[in-house]
Amino acid sequence: MDLSGYLEMFIEESKEHLQAINDQLLKLEAEPDNTNIVNEIFRSAHTLKGMAGSMGYEELASLTHEMENVLDLLRNNKLSITSEIMDVIFTCVDLIEKMVDSIEQGGDGKADVTDVVNQLANIQNPSTAGEGEIVTALAEVAAAAELVLDEFQLSVVKSAKETGKKAYSISVTLDERCTMKSVRAYMVFQAVEELGEIIQTVPSVEQIEEEKFDQSFTLLLLSDQETREIQFQISNISEIKEVMVSEVADLGQQVHDKDKLVNGTTNPENGLNKQKDKEETETGKKKQRSKSIRVDSEKLDQLMNLFSELIIDRGRLEQISRKAELSELTETVEHMTRISTDLQGLILNMRMVPVEQVFNRFPRMVRDLAKDLNKKVQLVIEGAETELDRTVIDEIGDPLVHLLRNALDHGLESTVERQATDKPEEGLILLKAYHGGNHVFIEVRDDGKGINREKVLTKAIERGVVTQEEAKTLTDQQVNGLILASGFSTADKISDISGRGVGLDVVKIKIESLGGVITIDSSEGQGSTFRIQLPLTLSIIYAMLVKVEDETYAIPFNSIVEITNVRHDQVSTLYGQKVIQFRGQVVPLIYLNEEYQVPEVEGKADRQQLFIVIVRKGEKTVGLVVDSVLGQQEVVLKSLGGFLTNLYAISGSTILGNGEVALIIDANQFIK
Known part of the structure; x- marks a missing residue:
């Protein structure tokens, strides 16, 4: 059977479930007694297992099944959460991610899972003494009602009935021509879960996943929807022959009778519901129905x-x-x-x-790094809903990884050091995104020790980045920027986290390649803030068209500060560099006809004034000297192809309305 048509959907949904599991596991570490979180993890793991089994990835399905068994014990209060159990589950999730990545890269999704499976098996303990009678009683009552509900399921059903939900028996018959029964059943499960909570299936989910059923299966659903809505939702799925939905009116009484049998009382506060938080029924609420579709990038x-x-x-x-x-x-x-x-x-x-798509991966990463460094840290994420062009999103992840690692390793002090300076034991890292005009800003802030000015200057002088004379004139902002120099690192010793001499120059290079800039603010003893400014999109930009001799160039608006003109006699020479006085500061001039070696137009009259486009990068400015300014225009950024790469101060090209090709200037490269 050819499953290739479902592969992309399997990979995408597997990644979504793995991300959800990681997020919920981090919450569970903070709230180990919250059973609702365990239930959410269990559901994602169960769905992932079913998908893997349907696609034929048996090792992946088996590993997830073992993890699911441990989660089942946790959610039924048969196990208590410990750091050791959490570490094993995290390890299991990491291994599942690697297997999914292998499948995405065209591999078979197999890995050596023996060690992890053994650890999961060791965690699983038999039921404690004294519960046998309850389980037996429940089994007898459930059998009498022709239902197979465990203790947890009964408590959920009862709580749901108390909040006004209804129980539905849904019988689904597949078309005889359906060739992938388990996949079709999975699609039914997905549709039904949007309407409520599935409590039981007949045959079991495992049997359905393994296609050990004829053409029909039955679901027990808790929902606040009407029969007609449920029928309509399932009937929209192809290869479904018949759907029968009927309300189970006496289920509440049956559950009530079970409470009497097990607890010897009819008081709902003393029954099975007492063992579970009433908030669990919130998961049965109708989920917001998605109106989105997946589109290939x-x-x-x-x-x-x-x-x-x-x-x-x-x-x-x-x-x-x-x-x-x-x-x-x-x-x-x-x-x-x-x-x-x-x-x-x-x-x-x-x-x-x-940017949530990028930010979601960092809580887990920070948790693991903090554990390796033996530091206590809280990661706070703000503005995850801020939107960026997909092209930028794909590229911004690695620079942020570097910045977060730097904040953990270099920024935050050890617990002992923080206590000695009367700081809270737990360090704080803030990852924040927000819009500002036509840009998106991303900040990585920590409340650590900040940047030591003298230490940075000493290292910079040793590396030849600056001279001793230059070091005396640098502002704090300029000193902070030195740590972005190539190969610069102030680490006292090499570690697996950072400090390998690579430095943060890779961050700067990547950010600037995206048309962005990075700045650093720091206060010694109080912390540092790395601020990244990025354009909203890289595809269509606003630019100022300028003329240099007979050539037309486009300068992106996000680089331009102002356009002015000066007389020739206002241009001075300072240390061999042409400069002008502009707004109280000395601005060096770049003559584009010289930089780009543009042929001079014969017979061109000498102009009395120079047109100068002032551009900025961080705190530094330069003036680009052009012959004339044509006006602003929306231009489409196009690549110059594989043969014209790494051109100095050129980021691409565009085609103008008259068919002429104009090069797009990368002003950042003019500023050293």
Whole structure:
């Protein structure tokens, strides 16, 4: 049976469930007595196991099954959570992630799981004495009611009935031509779980996953929905022959009778419900029905490329319209401009994804690193809903990993050091994202020891980054920026976390390649803040078109501070560098015709004034000298291809409305 058509869906949903498990495990460490969290982990693990079994990844399914057994003991209060158990479960999740990654890379998803399985098996203990009578009694009552409900399920059913939910028996018959019964059953489970909580299946979930059933299976569902809604939700699934939904009206009484049998009382406060928190029934509430669909990222890229061509043609039509001076053509072009602008906003929004997709991986990473470093740390995440272009999202993860590792290893003091300075034992790392104009800002802040100015300067002088004379004139902000220099590291000893001499220059290089900048604020003894500024999107940008001789260049708006003009006699020479006085500071000039070796136009008259585009990178500014300024325009950033790579101060190209190719200037490279 060919399952390749389901592979992509399996990988994506497996990653979602693994992320959910990691998130919930971290919550469970903080709230070890919260049974609701264990239930959420159990559900994700159970679904993951079913998917793996349906796809034929038996080792993955078996490993998840063993983890599920431990979780089942935890949620039924037959095991108490310890740090040792948490470590084993985390190890198990890491191994499952590696197996899923192997499948994504075209592998078989197999790994050596013997050690982890043995650890999970050692955790599992037999039922404690004294519970045998309760289990037997429950089994007898459940058998009489033709239901197979365990103690936990009975408590959930009872609590749900008390909150007004209904119990439904759902019988599903698959089409005889259905070739993948387990996958179809899984789709039914997904649809039904949006409406409530599945308490039981007949045959068992394991048998359904292994396709050990004919064409029919039955579900017991707790829901606040009506019969018609449930019927409609399931009937929309293909290869379903028949769906029968009926309310089990007397189930509440049956559960009530079970309470009498087991506890000898009809008081609901003394029954099985007493053992479980009433909040568990919240999981039975109807989930918000998703109206989204999965779209391959390559299709979004294709859509953006096609729209880019449309933008180029729009510019061409606008030029033709201005020359032709035909009112009908002008009106049509103006309408097309409005429509394409709306379409552009829609397409860009489709490409925007929350930074949560990147941030979600960090709590687990910080937890593990803190344990390795024997430090206590709290990671606070703010603004995870902030959206960025998917292209930027794909690239921003690694720089943030470096910054968080740096904050843990170098930023935060040891517990002893924090106590000696009257700081809380638990260090704080804040990971924050927020919008600001056409940019997104991401901050990594810690309340550690901050940056030691003298130590940084000493290391910088040793490495030849600055001279002793230069070091005396540097501001605190400039000194902080030195740690971003290539190969710079102040670590006293090498560790697996950081301090291998690689430094933070890789962060700076990556951020600048994305059109962003990084700045550092620090106060010794109080902590540091690394602030990253990124453009919202890398595909379509606003730029200022300038003329240099006969060539047209585009300078991105996010680099421009101001455009001015000066007389030739206002230009001075300082240490061999042409400079001007601008807003109280000395600004060096870059003559683009010289930098890019642009051929001079013959017969061009000498201009009395110079047009200068002031650009900024951090606190530094330079002036780009051009012949004229053509105006602003929305341009599509295009690559120069594989043959023209690493061009100095050029980030790409664009096609103008007249068909001319204009190079896009990377002003950051002019500022040393």
